Amino acid sequence: MNLLHIQGLKVTARNPGGANATILEVPELRLDPGQQVCLAGRSGSGKTTLLNAIAGIRRADEGRVEVAGKDLAQMGESARDRFRALNIGYVFQTFHLLGGYSALENVLLGMLFGPGPDRAFGEQLLVELGLGDRLHHRPHQLSVGQQQRVALARALANRPKLVLADEPTGSLDPGSALEALGLMRQACRDHGAGLLVVSHDQAVIADFEHKLDLAELNRASTIPGGAQ
Amino acid sequence: MTRGISYLRSVVMIVVRSLRQHALSSMVTILSVGLAAGLVMSVFSVARQSRDAFAGGPVGFDAVLGARGSQLQLVLNTVFHLETSPGNIPWELYEEIAADPRVKLAIPYALGDHYEGFRIVGTDSRIFQDVEFGEHEDVVRPLALTPNSYFFDEHKREAVIGSFVAQETGLGVNDFFHPSHGVDHAHEEDYVVVGVLEPTNTPADRVIWIPIEGIFRLDGHVLRGSGEEFVPEAGHEIDDHHKELSAVMLKLTSNRDGFFLGQEINGNRDDATLAFPISASVSQLFDKLVWVSKVLELVAYLVVVVAAGSILASLYNTMNERRREFAILRSLGARRRTVFAVILCESTFIAALGSVLGFACYFGILALAASVVRKEVGVALDIFAYHPAMLWTPLGMVAVGAFSGLLPAFKAYSTDVADTLSRS
Structure with missing residues (x-):
């Protein structure tokens, strides 16, 4: 069974003129369990839309989005939310940590909607990612790299089968970017999660054995700089 | 779960x-x-x-007899000490009502004087023996003295003061004070406090009790009980027909009697008003408000x-x-x-x-x-x-x-x- 199997996926959006336009069209995409793949794509290539569709944040208008054998396109919103909580970790480009919560609490928050809070595991994840002495720091007290590691710990908190990462080096300086990427790949391997990264950073793309060009993958004629 | x-x-x-x-x-x-x-x-x-x-608490009496006027004013004046007297009634009326078989107890009240804003009530010693005060039916009891105090002697210039009066004015046993009439007129006589009462949580706590004879004899008081003006002289008895009262406080033999007595007095006479039942008058006030x-x-x-x-x-x-x-x-x-x-x-x-x-x-x-x-x-x-x-x-x-x-x-x-x- 594939970890991820996309067939004939189409996502449409209402453009400013009011008409529906197809912004994403992916005939086929597969990931094996534990596999790490990088999708190369620049901004406007529909990469965030694709990740959102896989995460179930955005509904597929056509086709199948199977994650671990379950077709998200067939689920209602509430079922997709629950499925995401249990099976998919998402590391956003800007991390989206909650400012009012400490690093550990951000990780625990990710668990609330999944199997429930497991403080020991949350602490373990942060320690593994080198944040053992930052458990109770608020996001604004952490460096950008540390914030990303908190986001990664949160993504792994519910022992997901698949981790999605949107431009994982986009907010980091080039010196630490590859190190951060290495940590992310290692952590996903350690926890048995597949990893799907989208990036336009050549260094990132070069780091992966499996890579695909999103511009080729996506048949939809997307407007550069438009809706992602 | x-x-x-x-x-x-x-x-x-x-x-x-x-x-x-x-x-x-x-x-x-x-x-x-x-x-x-x-x-x-x-x-x-x-x-x-x-x-x-x-309107609900016990007030010690069943009815109040006073001058022709509003029952509410009569009750507020004599029971709650909040109003002025609507007028006076002659002593004869008191004797008449006291003799009525339906009346168990009749105590005369002479009002109109005060000390530092506290009402002075001229009455007789039965107020201390035959009337019970209290905030609820189950805690009523006669007025009780604090240690080392006495009830007044009806023939002396002595006063018994409520607990709140003692607390607010600082008066204590053996202290002297001058009763006043109106805003600026202080009477010459001085009264000595012989008793301080225990608190009752009723308006009685705000009262200064003195013998009714004392009110009649306060300097400047003129009695019109007989229809003519009469100024009492020291050392001479006051003839009853000169005396006048503010109200007569009544305890009745039954509510039914109170009802008929009220009809007789309020319906047939024009020289007096009977406030009965007392709580009904106050209820009227609350209804108005x-x-x-x-x-x-x-x-x-x-x-x-x-x-x-x-x-x-x-x-x-x-x-x-x-x-x-x-x-x-x-x-x-x-x-x-x-x-x-x-x-x-x-x-x-x-x-x-x-x-x-x-x-x-x-x-x-x-x-x-x-x-x-x-x-x-x-x-x-x-x-x-x-x-x-x-x-x-x-x-x-x-x-x-x-x-x-x-x-x-x-x-x-x-x-x-x-x-x-x-x-x-």
Whole structure:
């Protein structure tokens, strides 16, 4: 069974003129369990839309989005939310940590909607990612790299089968970017999660054995700089 | 089951955290809810309690006989010491009513003088033996002296003072004072305090009791009981037909007798009024004043509306900054109905905390009201008495709170995750 199997996926959006336009069209995409793949794509290539569709944040208008054998396109919103909580970790480009919560609490928050809070595991994840002495720091007290590691710990908190990462080096300086990427790949391997990264950073793309060009993958004629 | 509990716990955790994060606005909102809840409960409770204290409590007598006029004025004047005398009645009327077989006890009152604002009542010694005072039927007892005091001698210039008089004026046993008439006229005679009474929690605590003979003989007093002016001379007996009274306080053999006596006097005579039953007269006053409590109720309800509005505003104002927070929670797998529940719980929680605070406000307001009423009238309000408003106000407040949360909750509910996240 594939970890991820996309067939004939189409996502449409209402453009400013009011008409529906197809912004994403992916005939086929597969990931094996534990596999790490990088999708190369620049901004406007529909990469965030694709990740959102896989995460179930955005509904597929056509086709199948199977994650671990379950077709998200067939689920209602509430079922997709629950499925995401249990099976998919998402590391956003800007991390989206909650400012009012400490690093550990951000990780625990990710668990609330999944199997429930497991403080020991949350602490373990942060320690593994080198944040053992930052458990109770608020996001604004952490460096950008540390914030990303908190986001990664949160993504792994519910022992997901698949981790999605949107431009994982986009907010980091080039010196630490590859190190951060290495940590992310290692952590996903350690926890048995597949990893799907989208990036336009050549260094990132070069780091992966499996890579695909999103511009080729996506048949939809997307407007550069438009809706992602 | 455990899922349900952990779901609940996550909602509660997010709610508590968010209240703490917006501590100032939460506090102000809770405070406004508390004031509103306290005010509503107070308005209802004080209205009920003051009515009970005035119209329901035992007053020691069944009826009051006085000059022709309003029964209410008669009662307020003689029982609550709040009004001036409507006029005087001759001594003969007292003898006549005292001789009536339906009257168990008749005690004359001569009023009109005071000391430092406290009413001086001229009467006879039976007030100390045959009349019981108390805030409730089950605690009534005759006036009791504090240690080392005595009741007055009816033939001396002696006074017995209520506990509140002693407390406020500082008068004690063996102290002298000059009774006054009107605002500026102090009588020449001085009276000595021979007794200080134990508190009764009734208007009697605010009274200075002196022998009725003393009132007749105060310098400047002119007696018109016979229809002619008469000034008593020292050392000479006053003939009864010169004497005049403010009222006669009555205890009757039965309510039925009181009813007939009232009909006889109020219906057939034009020289006297019988106030019976005493509580009915006071009830009339409260009935006349019912619009005051209606207005207060309306004000209290408006305050509730303002409090509800402040819940709504405080939540709604944070919605823009929290939209991102909810989108993140959604991206972590929180369902729409979960974020809806978070906001609704938050508004309900604010209302519930406010209601708890409302009880503090309520007891504060009641303590204040009780001390004012006690000071001005002498009757005691029971701060801890139960009123149904103490149940339905907090419940209603919580319902109002939940309702105020609906709009912000719907805003959170309809947040588009992908849009919100890509924008922030």
